[in-house]
Amino acid sequence: MKKDKLTILLVDDNEKFLNSMAQRAKLREYNVLTATNGEQALEMASKQTIHIAVVDQQMPGMEGLVVITKLKAIAPDIKTLLLTGHGDEKLKEATQALNSTYFDKEDISGFWDFLANLSLGEINILLVDDNPKFLKILADRIKLKGHEPLTALNGKEALEIMESNRIHLAIVDQQMPDIDGLVLITQLKKIDPAIKTMLLTGHGDEKLKEATQALNSSYFEKEDMGSFWGFFRKILKSLETTMAAAGMAEGGDHEDALKIKGSKKD
Amino acid sequence: MVNILINSTNRLLVSVTILVLSCPVGAYAAEQVVLGGGDKPWWYWPLILFIFCFGLGILAVMAGVGGGVLYVPLVSGFFPFHIDFVRGVGLMVALAGALAAGPGLLRRNLANLRLALPVALIASTFSIIGAMLGLYLSALNPDIIQVCLGATIVGIAALLIFSKNSEKPIVTNQDAISHALGLGGVYWDEGARENVEWKTHRTVLGFFMFILIGLVAGMFGLGAGWANVPVLNLMMGAPLKISVATSKFLLSITDTSAAWIYMNRGCVIPLIGVPSIVGLMLGSLLGVRLLAIAKPKMIRYFVIVVLLFAGLKAMDKGLGLGLLG
Numbered sequence: 001m002k003k004d005k006l007t008i009l010l011v012d013d014n015e016k017f018l019n020s021m022a023q024r025a026k027l028r029e030y031n032v033l034t035a036t037n038g039e040q041a042l043e044m045a046s047k048q049t050i051h052i053a054v055v056d057q058q059m060p061g062m063e064g065l066v067v068i069t070k071l072k073a074i075a076p077d078i079k080t081l082l083l084t085g086h087g088d089e090k091l092k093e094a095t096q097a098l099n100s101t102y103f104d105k106e107d108i109s110g111f112w113d114f115l116a117n118l119s120l121g122e123i124n125i126l127l128v129d130d131n132p133k134f135l136k137i138l139a140d141r142i143k144l145k146g147h148e149p150l151t152a153l154n155g156k157e158a159l160e161i162m163e164s165n166r167i168h169l170a171i172v173d174q175q176m177p178d179i180d181g182l183v184l185i186t187q188l189k190k191i192d193p194a195i196k197t198m199l200l201t202g203h204g205d206e207k208l209k210e211a212t213q214a215l216n217s218s219y220f221e222k223e224d225m226g227s228f229w230g231f232f233r234k235i236l237k238s239l240e241t242t243m244a245a246a247g248m249a250e251g252g253d254h255e256d257a258l259k260i261k262g263s264k265k266d
Numbered sequence: 267m268v269n270i271l272i273n274s275t276n277r278l279l280v281s282v283t284i285l286v287l288s289c290p291v292g293a294y295a296a297e298q299v300v301l302g303g304g305d306k307p308w309w310y311w312p313l314i315l316f317i318f319c320f321g322l323g324i325l326a327v328m329a330g331v332g333g334g335v336l337y338v339p340l341v342s343g344f345f346p347f348h349i350d351f352v353r354g355v356g357l358m359v360a361l362a363g364a365l366a367a368g369p370g371l372l373r374r375n376l377a378n379l380r381l382a383l384p385v386a387l388i389a390s391t392f393s394i395i396g397a398m399l400g401l402y403l404s405a406l407n408p409d410i411i412q413v414c415l416g417a418t419i420v421g422i423a424a425l426l427i428f429s430k431n432s433e434k435p436i437v438t439n440q441d442a443i444s445h446a447l448g449l450g451g452v453y454w455d456e457g458a459r460e461n462v463e464w465k466t467h468r469t470v471l472g473f474f475m476f477i478l479i480g481l482v483a484g485m486f487g488l489g490a491g492w493a494n495v496p497v498l499n500l501m502m503g504a505p506l507k508i509s510v511a512t513s514k515f516l517l518s519i520t521d522t523s524a525a526w527i528y529m530n531r532g533c534v535i536p537l538i539g540v541p542s543i544v545g546l547m548l549g550s551l552l553g554v555r556l557l558a559i560a561k562p563k564m565i566r567y568f569v570i571v572v573l574l575f576a577g578l579k580a581m582d583k584g585l586g587l588g589l590l591g
Contacts, residue, residue, distance in 0.1 A: 240369055243547075245370075248376075
C-alpha cells in the first residue's frame, strides 16, 4: 500500500535523463535504484527485491529488451517498462510479448499515472471469512476493482498465507470458528506491523468497535442492520416474496409457490 | 418430531376450517339480529369480517382458489351487507392481492408482460362495461345480480373440479396473431435443468374469452384468476406457471378499471374494505407458511364444496325460494 515500500529500478545510459527520472520518482515516494547499463541492473536485481524496472531500449552493450528478459528470469514477478526515444511498432509488439509495458520517451506524460496505477495493482489483499459464499462475493467485488485478492476460510489458513506472502491489506471477519477476528488482526500485525486491517462483522457492538480502533484497524458491519431503512427494506422484500408465493398458490400452482418461498432463504 | 409437527398443523387447519365454517353461521344468526334492531357497536362487523377474512386468506392459498372469488359469494351470502358493497370490496380484495404479488412475479420472470398487456387491454375494457352493467342491473333489482352471481359461482365450482391444468401444454403451430404480438418466451425449469420455450396458439379465441372474463369480473367483482388460468393454460397453451403468474398480474390491471367504477359510485366502504383486505393479506401470509408443511388436497375439495354451497345459496336468496334457510 505504501509507495515507499516499492522499489523501482531505473536503467538508462544517459545519466542526465536517469537523474531527472530518479528525482521525480523519489518525489513520488518510491525507493529508487539506478543503473547505467544492463549488467549493473542485473547485478542489483540479483541482490535485492525489485518491484518495477524501467529500462531504456538503446544502451551500449545489452539492449533494453534483453535486459528485461534477463530481469524476468531472475525475478519472475517483476513489472517491467521499456522506455525509448526511437520506438517503432515492432519494438512495441516485442515488448508486449515479454509481458512488459512500452513507453515512448517523447511522450512521458502518461508514464507517471501508469506507474501510480501499477503500484496500486501491486497491493496484496487477504480476505478472511468462514462463510465461503460471502468470501466469494467479496473477492469478486475486489476483482472488479482490478485486484487479485487471496482468500482464507479461517485464521490458521490466513496466518499461513501471511507467512509466505507480502500482504498489504487484510479484511477479516470477526466470528470465525478457530481464531476470532480481533486476535487474528493482532497476530497479523505482529508478523507485519505495516499491514492495514479491517474488521467485518454481522454481530458488532460498541465494545468490539472500540477494541478494533485500539488495534488501529477499521471496523465495518456486514449488513447495515442498525439502520432502520435497511431493516424496513428487508421486511418489504420478504413481504414481496411471500405475496408472490401466495399469488402463485391462489392460482393453483402450489409447486412454484413453494419454490418462490423457498428461494427466499438463499 | 415431524409427526408432532404434522399433527399440530393438521389440528390448526381443522380449527381454521371450523372457524370459517362456524363464522358464517354466527354471522347468519347475527344477520337476523341486525335486521331486527342493529344494537351492535360499530366495530362488531369489521371485527367479525377481519377474523373471517383471515381464515379465508389461509384457505385461499391452501386450496389454490383466488381470494376474491371466495370472498364475494361467502360474504354476500352470510353477512348482512348490500351486494354492491360486497362486489366493490371484492374487487379491492382481489386487486390488493394482485398488486402485492405482481412485483415479485415480474422480478422472477414468471409473469409475462407481452402476454399480459394485449389481454389486459381487452379484459379491462370489458370489466368497465361489466361493472356499469352490474350496477345498472342491481339498481333495477339486486336479486338479478344475486341469481346471476349464484349461477356463475356454481359454474366456477364445476370448473375448479373438472378442469385439469396442464403444466407444459404442447403447442405445435403458433398462429399469426400470436407470432405478430410475440406471445411466447423462455423460462428455466429447475427440475429438468433446461430452458423451456413456449408460445401460444388459438390466440383469437383466447382473446374473445377475455371479453367474457372481463364482463364477469366487472359485473360480480370476483377477480378472475379462476378463468384466466384455464384460458391461458388450456386454450392458449401457455405453461402453467406462466399462466398463473400472468393471470395474477393481469388482475392488477383488469380489476383496477372495474374497481374505479365501483369506487366512483360509492360502493367501496372503508369499514368493510379495510378489515377484509388486511384480514385476507395476513391470512395468505400465514397460508404460504403452512403450505410448506401441509399437503392441502382435501382443503381444495372442501373449499370447492363450500363455494358450490355459497353459489346455490346466492341463487336461492335471489330467487326468494328459501330452500337453504
